[in-house]
Amino acid sequence: MNTKKKSKNIKKPAGKMAPKAQAQPQEEIEEYLYMLPVDVTVQDLKPVIQADEEKKDLWRELDLMEVKLSHDSLIFENFMDCFDSASDQAFLRENGVKKVYAFSYDPLDKPAVVQALKDIHAAFGGFIASDTEDLKPLYQPEDF
Numbered sequence: 001m002n003t004k005k006k007s008k009n010i011k012k013p014a015g016k017m018a019p020k021a022q023a024q025p026q027e028e029i030e031e032y033l034y035m036l037p038v039d040v041t042v043q044d045l046k047p048v049i050q051a052d053e054e055k056k057d058l059w060r061e062l063d064l065m066e067v068k069l070s071h072d073s074l075i076f077e078n079f080m081d082c083f084d085s086a087s088d089q090a091f092l093r094e095n096g097v098k099k100v101y102a103f104s105y106d107p108l109d110k111p112a113v114v115q116a117l118k119d120i121h122a123a124f125g126g127f128i129a130s131d132t133e134d135l136k137p138l139y140q141p142e143d144f
Helices: 042-048 086-094 107-124
Strands: 030-036 056-059 064-068 073-078 099-105 127-130
Touching: 030 107, 042 056, 042 064, 042 073, 042 107, 073 107, 099 107
Parallel strands: none
Antiparallel strands: 030 099, 030 127, 056 064, 064 073, 073 099
């Protein structure tokens, strides 16, 4: 199947501005889980992420943090309440997890995201899990 678009020879009316080019569709937002061996809050995470302070916003009552990046934001949101089944609780116990944050970002920002994850890992440890039923694959920030 030929997916190339054929160019048309279109004359632009005099005095009219050409329509703006349409923006490229955004990549899908990536979503993962950061599993921490300590019970922290976004207030604890904020100072360890190497980004300008004016690019980091906290919503303490939601335990949510936004880090503004080049293309979109890196969002950390407390996800502990979602681990309420017996199998979820067993996974947390077996892996020494005390806190879970869901995080999401634009794939175009991945280098900055990896750096933020490395910053968190250096301060608190932990690992990254996929946002899937079995939480696999698991990653360390340097392998993410």
